[in-house]
Amino acid sequence: MIVNHLFNRRVIFVVGKGGTGKTTVVAALGLAAAKNDKKVLVVETQENDALGMLFGQTPLREKPSVLGPNIWGVRINSKMVLDEYIKRYVTVGFVAYQIIHSRVFEHFAVAAPGLKEVMSLSEIWRFEQKRDPETDAFLYDHIIVDSPATGHGLSLLRVPSTLKSMFQTGPIATQTGWVQDMLQDSSRTCLLSVTLPEELPINEALEFERTAENDLNIRMASTIVNMVYPKTFNTDEVKAIEKLDHLENQKNNPLIEAARRHIARRKLQQVHIRRLTEESEHPVFQLPFYDTNNLAWEQIADIAEQIRTGLLKLK
Amino acid sequence: MLEKIFENNGPRIIACCGSGGVGKTTIAASLGIIGALKGRKTLVLTIDPAKRLADSLGLDSFDHEIRRVPPEKFLKNGLNPSGELYAMMLDTKRTFDKLISRHASENSQKKILGNRYYEHLSSTLAGSREYMAMEKLYEIYHDHEYELIVLDTPPTRRALDFLDTPQRLLDLLGHQFFLKFFRPYLYAGRFGFRLFTILASPMLKSMSQLMGNRVLEDVAEFFNLWDDVMFEGFRKRAKGVQKLLSSSDTLFFAVGNPMARPMKEALYLYDQIRKNHIAFGGFIINRVHPQYPENILNNPDFSNLTDIDKTLSEKLLFNLKKFRNLGNSDATAIEEMKNKAGAGIPVVQIPLFDTDIHDIDGLLKVCAHLS
Numbered sequence: 019m020i021v022n023h024l025f026n027r028r029v030i031f032v033v034g035k036g037g038t039g040k041t042t043v044v045a046a047l048g049l050a051a052a053k054n055d056k057k058v059l060v061v062e063t064q065e066n067d068a069l070g071m072l073f074g075q076t077p078l079r080e081k082p083s084v085l086g087p088n089i090w091g092v093r094i095n096s097k098m099v100l101d102e103y104i105k106r107y108v109t110v111g112f113v114a115y116q117i118i119h120s121r122v123f124e125h126f127a128v129a130a131p132g133l134k135e136v137m138s139l140s141e142i143w144r145f146e147q148k149r150d151p152e153t154d155a156f157l158y159d160h161i162i163v164d165s166p167a168t169g170h171g172l173s174l175l176r177v178p179s180t181l182k183s184m185f186q187t188g189p190i191a192t193q194t195g196w197v198q199d200m201l202q203d204s205s206r207t208c209l210l211s212v213t214l215p216e217e218l219p220i221n222e223a224l225e226f227e228r229t230a231e232n233d234l235n236i237r238m239a240s241t242i243v244n245m246v247y248p249k250t251f252n253t254d255e256v257k258a259i260e261k262l263d264h265l266e267n268q269k270n271n272p273l274i275e276a277a278r279r280h281i282a283r284r285k286l287q288q289v290h291i292r293r294l295t296e297e298s299e300h301p302v303f304q305l306p307f308y309d310t311n312n313l314a315w316e317q318i319a320d321i322a323e324q325i326r327t328g329l330l331k332l333k
Numbered sequence: 334m335l336e337k338i339f340e341n342n343g344p345r346i347i348a349c350c351g352s353g354g355v356g357k358t359t360i361a362a363s364l365g366i367i368g369a370l371k372g373r374k375t376l377v378l379t380i381d382p383a384k385r386l387a388d389s390l391g392l393d394s395f396d397h398e399i400r401r402v403p404p405e406k407f408l409k410n411g412l413n414p415s416g417e418l419y420a421m422m423l424d425t426k427r428t429f430d431k432l433i434s435r436h437a438s439e440n441s442q443k444k445i446l447g448n449r450y451y452e453h454l455s456s457t458l459a460g461s462r463e464y465m466a467m468e469k470l471y472e473i474y475h476d477h478e479y480e481l482i483v484l485d486t487p488p489t490r491r492a493l494d495f496l497d498t499p500q501r502l503l504d505l506l507g508h509q510f511f512l513k514f515f516r517p518y519l520y521a522g523r524f525g526f527r528l529f530t531i532l533a534s535p536m537l538k539s540m541s542q543l544m545g546n547r548v549l550e551d552v553a554e555f556f557n558l559w560d561d562v563m564f565e566g567f568r569k570r571a572k573g574v575q576k577l578l579s580s581s582d583t584l585f586f587a588v589g590n591p592m593a594r595p596m597k598e599a600l601y602l603y604d605q606i607r608k609n610h611i612a613f614g615g616f617i618i619n620r621v622h623p624q625y626p627e628n629i630l631n632n633p634d635f636s637n638l639t640d641i642d643k644t645l646s647e648k649l650l651f652n653l654k655k656f657r658n659l660g661n662s663d664a665t666a667i668e669e670m671k672n673k674a675g676a677g678i679p680v681v682q683i684p685l686f687d688t689d690i691h692d693i694d695g696l697l698k699v700c701a702h703l704s
């Protein structure tokens with residue numbers, strides 16, 4: 019086994035702004051790793067359950083269940099995790115019941131920022147720790163998390179450090195510490211950020227990388243630029259098309275017009291991607307744009323194969 | 334199509350909302366230009382514009398002042414607007430503090446701003462940044478400086494979060510029972526509040542074992558600082574903002590693009606807007622691929638393309654097919670949206686241009702499709 023592949027970390031958080039393709043990447047990366055004989059758990063952290071939709075299991079269960087060969091899926095319900103947590107730590111059953119069902123606690127759980135998030139992260143931590151009772155090997159080789167797209171895509175990962183300063187003592191503080199250790203250990207956890215080949219999204223991806231690595235101490239593995247116009251025409255062909263485009267009798271030829279559109283957009287996208295590649299410390303991986311507004315399963319399988327033969331081979 | 338919203342009895346506030354990344358800022362800036370060209374003194378309130386666009390509007394990304402867009406920028410394009418265009422970048426980060434300063438007495442101000450729980454609350458309460466943008470809007474509106482204000486709203490998951498943020502905040506702060514619950518166990522010490530008879534309540538005792546004392550104390554102190562005067566002031570203001578947004582002076586537009594998610598979000602937005610009795614101006618669908626005639630691939634015109642080889646002609650055909658598919662699926666998505674929205678709701682389409690839009694030239698191209 020080669021030890022230093024980019025994605026040898028066991029916990030992978032897929033992060034990025036809304037609509038960049040996080041859920042698509044989680045599914046495709048999951049399929050790719052599973053095909054490489056890894057046991058994979060894909061994790062949905064939101065209520066909209068887009069991930070379950072892709073795998074045809076809506077909603078995803080709240081306990082890991084099989085989605086395909088080598089691949090399991092789970093949806094984290096943070097309120098449920100919190101309740102279970104309380105039952106585990108408040109030994110007097112009656113009091114635990116009282117807490118869970120009290121209005122004060124209900125509002126406290128809403129009002130205490132980050133309590134829910136840290137519960138979700140704890141659940142991920144538990145999946146990471148889980149071992150097969152017979153072989154004692156880790157149950158999952160990879161846990162791939164579809165992180166929520168809040169305004170600031172890293173807010174989930176920021177929670178442990180803020181929460182630690184609020185809750186100084188008690189089991190929640192301890193648990194937060196374990197989560198924090200997992201996140202900041204670059205041999206266990208990495209981020210995969212997904213962005214688009216445009217000015218603002220590229221700025222944001224660079225900002226993400228800086229914040230993750232400098233402020234949060236969480237290692238970024240790679241940035242995926244999704245929806246990139248593929249290189250349809252080679253350099254000579256581009257020249258030939260540009261020449262034709264200047265001919266008066268070709269002005270309205272849709273063949274040439276569509277080619278010009280493609281070339282212009284691709285050029286623009288590559289300018290933005292080049293900037294990302296120059297400024298990022300990590301490999302940049304491109305995924306093509308498919309000519310549809312909603313991907314079908316075969317296209318996701320296609321992305322999975324590109325990830326398997328490209329991204330997963332990166333060192 | 335949107336001509337009449339710029340007439341004299343038109344709205345004084347135009348708000349663009351929708352999911353992130355669809356081009357709200359560009360649309361808002363373009364609407365602002367139209368306003369100025371129609372002779373109105375117009376202010377565009379924007380959030381996070383791309384650097385080059387900000388530059389071309391004369392905005393500096395580090396201050397949050399109202400700036401006039403220099404008239405020369407228009408003259409260069411042979412235009413001489415009879416109105417004036419101003420722009421400002423909203424600062425949605427630290428305004429929560431200002432809100433506290435407005436409503437709290439000097440003494441509690443300091444305490445609140447220093448409270449650890451407040452620090453977390455102000456940075457994480459969903460929609461709070463969005464709400465602060467509304468606050469600023471309210472302030473500027475009541476100064477009566479501008480005849481038209483175009484608002485670029487922050488991207489939110491649930492696009493209208495900012496509408497009920499004040500309510501949620503009030504709900505949270507209004508938890509009198511929270512206080513009633515804590516008060517018997519609180520005493521004011523030299524360093525703030527302490528929960529001292531925790532042992533008296535088995536529930537508090539368990540909660541404090543679980544989370545530690547400190548967080549309970551922080552929370553209790555925070556709620557204790559919100560006295561009735563402050564609460565009332567805050568409530569009144571929030572009501573005012575809500576009233577302004579649902580008055581006939583405000584017109585909302587849902588901005589989206591033809592991708593599945595932004596379309597869904599735009600429709601959801603429309604639904605919310607209707608439910609809240611807010612005036613709706615229509616959908617603006619940005620980045621639409623052009624539609625080609627259905628038979629375009631049947632007789633491709635290679636007649637004058639003599640010196641290209643077979644591979645290239647195949648590629649040209651393949652590429653045209655791709656764009657035709659994109660044009661078709663955009664058209665289908667927009668048709669579907671029109672059906673869902675119902676007749677009479679304007680749906681304006683802005684094409685996907687070959688270049689990024691980062692100057693007045695580019696914005697004018699957008700304007701051409703808006704008016």
Ligand SMILES: Nc1ncnc2c1ncn2[C@@H]1O[C@H](COP(=O)(O)OP(=O)(O)OP(=O)(O)O)[C@@H](O)[C@H]1O
Nearest residue numbers: 036037038039040041042167245306307308312313
């Ligand atoms: N490479 C691609 N080419 C074309 N369409 C794509 C591509 N990748 C994703 N999409 C489409 O873009 C949309 C958004 O993708 P996805 O749901 O994966 O994004 P997300 O980041 O998870 O979004 P959200 O923030 O809503 O969770 C989907 O409709 C998907 O089918």
Ligand SMILES: [Mg+2]
Nearest residue numbers: 040041068164
């Ligand atoms: Mg998603």
